[in-house]
Amino acid sequence: MNRKMFGVLCLLLLSLMTKGCAGRPPETEQPLRYEEELGDFSEYIVVGFSQVGSESDWRMASTNSFKNTFTEEKGYYLLFEDAQQKQENQLKSIRNFILQEVDYIILDPIVETGWEAVLQEARDAEIPVILADRSVKVEDEELYTCWVGSDFEKEGRMAGEWLASYLEKQNRSDEEICIVTLQGTPGSTAQIGRTEGFASVLEEHPNWEMLEYQSGDFTQAKGQEVMERFLESYEQIDVVVSENDNMAFGAIDAIRGAGKTCGPDGDIILLSFDASRAALNAMLEGKINADFECNPILAPKVEEVIQKLEADETIEKRQYTEERYFDTSMNLKEILKERTY
Numbered sequence: 299m300n301r302k303m304f305g306v307l308c309l310l311l312l313s314l315m316t317k318g319c320a321g322r323p324p325e326t327e328q329p330l331r332y333e334e335e336l337g338d339f340s341e342y343i344v345v346g347f348s349q350v351g352s353e354s355d356w357r358m359a360s361t362n363s364f365k366n367t368f369t370e371e372k373g374y375y376l377l378f379e380d381a382q383q384k385q386e387n388q389l390k391s392i393r394n395f396i397l398q399e400v401d402y403i404i405l406d407p408i409v410e411t412g413w414e415a416v417l418q419e420a421r422d423a424e425i426p427v428i429l430a431d432r433s434v435k436v437e438d439e440e441l442y443t444c445w446v447g448s449d450f451e452k453e454g455r456m457a458g459e460w461l462a463s464y465l466e467k468q469n470r471s472d473e474e475i476c477i478v479t480l481q482g483t484p485g486s487t488a489q490i491g492r493t494e495g496f497a498s499v500l501e502e503h504p505n506w507e508m509l510e511y512q513s514g515d516f517t518q519a520k521g522q523e524v525m526e527r528f529l530e531s532y533e534q535i536d537v538v539v540s541e542n543d544n545m546a547f548g549a550i551d552a553i554r555g556a557g558k559t560c561g562p563d564g565d566i567i568l569l570s571f572d573a574s575r576a577a578l579n580a581m582l583e584g585k586i587n588a589d590f591e592c593n594p595i596l597a598p599k600v601e602e603v604i605q606k607l608e609a610d611e612t613i614e615k616r617q618y619t620e621e622r623y624f625d626t627s628m629n630l631k632e633i634l635k636e637r638t639y
């Protein structure tokens with residue numbers, strides 16, 4: 299029995315032993331397949347992927363991207379773990395991946411801090427860790443191989459600049475503009491970048507007032523809850539910045555529930571991030587003013603990295619994806635025809 303087969307057997311035992319433990323995502327309960335495939339398992343490149351959760355449309359598109367890219371037909375064996383938005387689950391998964399002696403670990407870290415120890419363990423085991431989407435804050439950048447994702451700060455800035463030019467077109471540049479922000483998961487790269495990017499434009503506009511920031515954890519239900527509270531607390535809200543589409547959907551329901559409207563013809567300007575198909579459809583219905591794209595199709599780039607590592611080629615440490623924005627001045631029907639997420 300070679301090392302990898304031994305590792306897989308350990309995994310099998312471990313999975314059986316831990317089956318049903320509280321907090322373990324159901325996706326991990328798939329050990330039976332290994333038994334069947336144990337024979338030629340060592341032929342695969344084994345990739346352990348620790349996904350954030352299933353909190354949004356963006357996340358579902360991301361999961362599909364990884365599942366469709368790392369297929370057995372292409373020579374990969376993907377161990378997929380959904381952390382249900384809990385860092386402790388991610389730490390457990392990564393330690394399991396290390397025990398299983400996977401060839402590569404892909405991590406989409408829920409928050410930026412708290413990774414040093416586990417990344418060091420992966421390094422000691424000589425398993426490359428590729429970060430996808432969100433990133434980590436570590437002193438020693440050698441603790442991970444590379445990062446592939448979006449420039450969240452740029453997305454936030456783009457939103458601020460879009461708002462400035464929109465208000466100018468409406469001759470509202472000198473008006474007092476009251477803003478609230480539905481933030482993403484606190485401490486996540488997407489939250490930090492989008493908040494800071496928007497804040498850099500906010501600073502340049504003394505007549506814009508940020509009434510409050512509050513997290514809706516990137517989910518529709520919490521987005522709605524927070525927006526309902528904002529509407530109760532503040533009489534005047536001119537702009538809602540929602541740091542993802544699902545919270546924006548919650549905000550739309552809350553605004554409607556309060557007897558108000560949003561969108562280009564509404565009472566409140568609604569800005570969102572991700573630009574999922576569902577959000578572009580909501581924009582087509584006149585409920586969202588502008589949406590700042592975040593590309594969830596990262597797996598092909600990650601695969602490219604793995605292929606380069608297999609070929610001993612050098613890797614760029616940080617790899618950004620190209621992104622744009624959408625608003626109601628565009629031909630959204632045409633754009634939607636070509637959108638895959």
Ligand code: GYE
Binds near residue numbers: 354355356541592
């Ligand atoms: O914007 C949000 C998701 O990390 C970029 O996470 C990602 C964010 C995305 O839940 O919808």
